[in-house]
Amino acid sequence: MLELKGLSATIEDKEILHDINLTIGQGETHVLFGPNGSGKTTLLMAIMGFPRYQITRGSIIFKGKDITSTPLDERARLGIGMSFQRPPVVRGVKTQDMVSASLGDRGDEATITTLAERANMTDLLDRDINYGFSGGEIKRSELMQLQAQRPELTLLDEPESGVDLVNIALIGELINELLEKGCHIRERRCMGLIITHTGHILNYVNARTGYVMVNGRISCGGDPHEILATIKEKGYEECVRCILRGVEWLR
Ligand code: ADP
Numbered sequence: 001m002l003e004l005k006g007l008s009a010t011i012e013d014k015e016i017l018h019d020i021n022l023t024i025g026q027g028e029t030h031v032l033f034g035p036n037g038s039g040k041t042t043l044l045m046a047i048m049g050f051p052r053y054q055i056t057r058g059s060i061i062f063k064g065k066d067i068t069s070t071p072l073d074e075r076a077r078l079g080i081g082m083s084f085q086r087p088p089v090v091r092g093v094k095t096q097d098m099v100s101a102s103l104g105d106r107g108d109e110a111t112i113t114t115l116a117e118r119a120n121m122t123d124l125l126d127r128d129i130n131y132g133f134s135g136g137e138i139k140r141s142e143l144m145q146l147q148a149q150r151p152e153l154t155l156l157d158e159p160e161s162g163v164d165l166v167n168i169a170l171i172g173e174l175i176n177e178l179l180e181k182g183c184h185i186r187e188r189r190c191m192g193l194i195i196t197h198t199g200h201i202l203n204y205v206n207a208r209t210g211y212v213m214v215n216g217r218i219s220c221g222g223d224p225h226e227i228l229a230t231i232k233e234k235g236y237e238e239c240v241r242c243i244l245r246g247v248e249w250l251r
Pocket residue numbers: 011012014016034035036037038039040041042043
C-alpha cells in the first residue's frame with residue numbers, strides 16, 4: 001500500500017535522504033529508529049509532501065498510485081496523515097475548529113465531544129492550537145486531530161517525546177485505535193510508520209517491522225524489538241558499521 005523506491009530527497013539543495021527503499025503493506029505498522037539528525041523527520045515530511053523537501057530521485061507509490069509529484073493537500077485527501085515531532089502553535093485557530101475541519105461532513109458536536117473525551121482533551125478544545133500546551137497535551141491533540149481525519153496511512157514523528165509516564169499509556173491507546181489494532185490485520189484498512197528515538201512506544205503499540213536510519217540511509221530492517229535491544233546494547237555505531245559493510249537487508 002505504501003512503497004518507496006530508491007527515494008532521495010533534499011532540503012535547501014542539501015541531499016538528506018539517499019536511496020530509501022521501504023514497503024508497508026495494508027494493516028501493518030513499521031517503526032523507524034535512528035540517531036538525531038539522521039533524516040527520520042525528513043523522510044516523513046517527504047512522504048507527506050511538504051514542498052521544502054524536494055524529491056530528487058525515486059518514487060512514492062501509495063495505494064497503487066504514483067504520488068511523487070502530488071501536492072500535500074491531495075495526499076491528505078488520498079488518506080495520508082501526519083503528527084509532528086514539534087507541531088507549531090497556531091494563534092487564532094481553536095483546537096476545536098481544526099478537529100471540526102478534519103472531520104469534514106462528519107463534524108457534528110457529538111463526534112467532536114467523543115473524540116475529545118477519548119483523548120482527554122475536553123478542556124483544551126477552546127484553546128488556540130498548541131498555545132501553552134504541555135508536551136503530553138500537544139501529542140494528544142495531534143492524535144485527536146488524526147482520529148478526526150482518519151487517514152489510511154498514519155505517519156507519527158516521535159509520538160512519545162516529551163510525554164510523561166501517565167500520558168504515554170493513553171498515547172499508546174490512541175495510536176492503537178488509529179491503526180485499528182483491535183481488528184485482525186486482514187480486516188485493517190490502516191497502516192502506520194512511527195518514528196521512535198527511545199523505542200518506548202513499542203511497549204504500547206505492536207509493530208511488525210523496524211528499520212534504522214543512519215546518515216539518511218536505511219541500514220537494516222527486522223524485528224523491531226530485536227533491533228531496539230541491539231541499539232541499547234551496542235549503540236548506533238553498530239548500525240553505521242553495517243552501512244559501511246554495505247549490508248542492505250531491504251534490497
Ligand atoms: P531526525 O528527525 O532524524 O533527527 P532530520 O530529518 O530532522 O533528522 O534532519 C536531518 C538532517 O537535515 C540534519 O542534518 C538537519 O540539520 C538537516 N535539516 C533539517 N531541516 C533542515 C532545513 N530546513 N534546512 C537545512 N537542513 C535541514
